[in-house]
Each structure stands twice: as structure tokens, then as C-alpha cells.
Amino acid sequence: MKARYFASVRERIGLAEEEVAPPSEVSTVGELIAWLCGRGEGYALALADAAKVRVALDQTHARLDSPIGQAREVAFFPPMTGG
Template sequence: MQILYFAWLRQRTGVAEETVSPPPEVTTIGALIAWLAQRGPGHAAAFADPAQVRAALDQEMCGPDTPLGAAREVAFFPPVTGG
């Protein structure tokens, strides 16, 4: 699956995108975040506070309990505010 990082998540991970193959037990967005956080210090910093991370699964906003299913793309970004 393709993982996209935006804003400070990109800065902390050091990559804008990457292709990953999570293990079978990673079945939700929340589990994916926990798994990605273990990939190294940059990823750990990016996902240190999962409540500050928003996700989109195949370009649809989703929450941590959303099943990954056959997702092709997951994007992570900080909360967005308007003004």
C-alpha cells in the first residue's frame, strides 16, 4: 500500500511517500499508525500523538477504527483549520 505524508508528518518521517506491506495483524488505521511508529525515530516522532494525526483511506477521511481492507493509499496529515 502507498503511504503519503503531509506537512510536519513529512518533515518528521523524512519522506513524502513510501510503499509498505504491513503484517496481516495490522487491520485498521490505528493499528497501521502503531506499526508505522515502530519503523524508526522519525516515524515515532510523527506518530507520537496519534490524536493529532488525520487519515484518509483511498482519499476518504477516516478514523482510527476504520478497517484497511484492500486499501491502495493511506494519507496522513495534521488537523486542518479554516479561517
């Protein structure tokens, strides 16, 4: 699965995108975030508050309890603010 990182998430992780292969027990967006956080400090800092990070699976917004299924792409966005 291709993981894409945007804005401050990208800056903290240090990558715009990468191929990831989570273990089979990772089945939801929340579990995927937890797994990514275990990959290093940058991931942990970028995704620390999972409830505020926005996620899209195959370009469709997803919740933390959404199953990742056979998604080919997951995108992570920082919280949005208006102005």
C-alpha cells in the same frame, strides 16, 4: 499500499511517500499507525499523537478504528488549525 505524508508529518519522517506492506495482523488505521511508529524515531515523532493525526484511506477520511481492508493508499496529515 502507498503511504503519503504531508506537511510536518512528511518533515519528521523525511519522505513524501513510500510503499509499505504491514503484516496481516494490522487491520485498522490505529494499528497501522502503531506499526509505522515502530519503524523508527521519525515515524514515532510524526505520529505520536494518533488521535490528532488525520488519515485518509483511498482519499476518504478515516478514523482510528476504520479497517484498512484492501486500501491502495493511506495519507497522513498533521492536525489542522484555523486562523
